[in-house]
Amino acid sequence: MSQRPLTPLExxxxxxxxxxNQPSPEETKGSxxxxxxxxxxxxxxxxxxxxxxxxxxxxxxxVIYVGEPWTLAYVxxxxxxxxxxxxxxxxxxxxxxxxxxxxxxxxxxxxxxxSPDSQRQPQSSTGAxxxxxxxxxxxxxxxxxxxxxxxxHNILYAVLDSRRFSEQSRSxxxxxxxxxxxxxAGALHVPDPIIYRAGFDSRQACLISLYRxxxxxxxxxxxxxxxDQLSYIQSAFLLHNMWQGxxxxxxPWTWLGLAIRMAQNIxxxxxxxxxxxxxxxKRLWKRIWWCLYTxxxxxxxxxxxxxxxxxxxxxxxxxxxxxxxxxxxxQTRYYVIEQARLSILCASQSLNFFxxxxxxxxxxxxxxSKLFTVSPHDSAQRHASRANLLQxxxxxxxxxxxxxxxxxxxxxxAVPFQGLLLEVLYK
Numbered sequence: 456m457s458q459r460p461l462t463p464l465e466x467x468x469x470x471x472x473x474x475x476n477q478p479s480p481e482e483t484k485g486s487x488x489x490x491x492x493x494x495x496x497x498x499x500x501x502x503x504x505x506x507x508x509x510x511x512x513x514x515x516x517x518v519i520y521v522g523e524p525w526t527l528a529y530v531x532x533x534x535x536x537x538x539x540x541x542x543x544x545x546x547x548x549x550x551x552x553x554x555x556x557x558x559x560x561x562x563x564x565x566x567x568x569x570s571p572d573s574q575r576q577p578q579s580s581t582g583a584x585x586x587x588x589x590x591x592x593x594x595x596x597x598x599x600x601x602x603x604x605x606x607x608h609n610i611l612y613a614v615l616d617s618r619r620f621s622e623q624s625r626s627x628x629x630x631x632x633x634x635x636x637x638x639x640a641g642a643l644h645v646p647d648p649i650i651y652r653a654g655f656d657s658r659q660a661c662l663i664s665l666y667r668x669x670x671x672x673x674x675x676x677x678x679x680x681x682x683d684q685l686s687y688i689q690s691a692f693l694l695h696n697m698w699q700g701x702x703x704x705x706x707p708w709t710w711l712g713l714a715i716r717m718a719q720n721i722x723x724x725x726x727x728x729x730x731x732x733x734x735x736x737k738r739l740w741k742r743i744w745w746c747l748y749t750x751x752x753x754x755x756x757x758x759x760x761x762x763x764x765x766x767x768x769x770x771x772x773x774x775x776x777x778x779x780x781x782x783x784x785x786q787t788r789y790y791v792i793e794q795a796r797l798s799i800l801c802a803s804q805s806l807n808f809f810x811x812x813x814x815x816x817x818x819x820x821x822x823x824s825k826l827f828t829v830s831p832h833d834s835a836q837r838h839a840s841r842a843n844l845l846q847x848x849x850x851x852x853x854x855x856x857x858x859x860x861x862x863x864x865x866x867x868x869a870v871p872f873q874g875l876l877l878e879v880l881y882k
Contacts, residue, residue, distance in 0.1 A: 518684065518732075519561050520722030531561075560722050560730040592638070596653045600641030607644035610787040610873065611794075612746040613779060614689050616739050630686035632676070635669035636693040643696060666697045670705070688717045688743065695750070708760050715747050715763050723747075724769045738778045744771050745795040752798035753880075789856045790873035797880060800847055852881050 521528045592600075601624075605617050615637070623629040642650065642661050655661040673690060676682055695710030718724065723744045727737040751764045774792045776785075857863040859874040867875070 518721045520720060520725070521561050560725075560727060560732055592653055596649060597638060599649045600638045600645055602641070603645040603649075604637050604641035608640045608693075610784070611790065611876065612692070612750070613783065613787060613791050614692055614743045614746050616735065616780060617782065618780065619735075630683045630690070632669055632672040632690045633683075633686040633693075635665055635672065636690040639665035639669055640693045640696060662697065663699070666694060669694060684717065684721055685739075688714050688721075688723070691717065692743070692747065692750075708754055708758065711747070711750055711754060712763055715751065718744060718747055719768075724764070724771060726770045726772060728772070741771060741774060741778050742791065744769075745774050745791070749794050749798040752801050756801060785856075785858060786871045786873045789859055790877065793851075793855060793859065793877060794880065797848070797851055797877075800844070800851055848881065 521531065601620075605615070605620075609615055609617070620629065620637070624634075639662060642658065642665060647658065650658050650661050653661060655664065669690060673687065673694070691710050691714035695707045695714065697705075697710070698707050723740050727740055730737065732740070748764055748769075751762060754760055755762050774795055776788045776792070779788045779791075852860075855877065859871065859877055861867065861870050861874055861878045864870045864874075870878075
């Protein structure tokens, strides 16, 4: 009789024998679960993570977030010291050395798995999903939608790397869900004639069609260890623009919540300065996180929704102009940065009941949580808080870069698009 599969904890602690007496591939055939890793395979994967056999996240697509209090972090630190003869590093948080191979962003090995489900998209040799059947729209229509997305949408929320997107599109390794999500977001801005050439009688019909197809792939491809985490975070963020009606279960707030939770699950809310992620991924993660943060604050203030991101859980550094792509314009860089600063402003109050704190990082969440909470508040304190907040917002506006400040131009016709949007946010 073969040995029972190891649990992740057993695999990490080494209290039982290693995986070796597991059923052969022939024994597991026909089990009906080929698309899911066997428990023993999962335990072996945990063991490989702890052993640093795949500790460098080469592409940032399959990453596990190892929080400092997690037992796994201590086991990895202990294993790392065993391997390198390391000693305790004084002053390191929770005993974890920032110079050790132990990090909060750890690579997870990708197994080349195929599913018997005919509805699943075929896997490429790298574990990415083929986009051959991602959309039946004509190529020129798709190109127009993608161009519209990067020229009208990504300049406001820079959550995609245009160069990486183009490379994956040419190599047919672009995630199909992200592909459709980009087409959907591009359809929000593309001129009407392109909508009609695509065969739709209205923009709304086009949007609903692309949205539903992206949503189907999003929920159809259950995470079996091969789904591109980063692409799904980006997809959920783009799909949060759809609001089909007041009774829709998947409204913008819900989609944004999915994106935020998936991002937090891989540790995107934590600093990557000491991470082994490649530099382009560090910059991309930072931009995505601050866009998630910004939208969380904007939706909360606009719709009275609860905040989903707690400032005390995050230590991501403020955005700088160096966190953007070479091709991004100055307007895009400063718009995303200033939009994030304004969002921090609404969250910058301390727990000292309406006392605002201002820092160089920016200025927004506790204000929203205080002003929209169901708890009763003293009206005088509420009035003082609003006056203080208005003062801080005016200070933010006065410090805007001249290229985005409407008052720096003779007329509104000369103001960049991003500058006009910042004026709307200010109002």
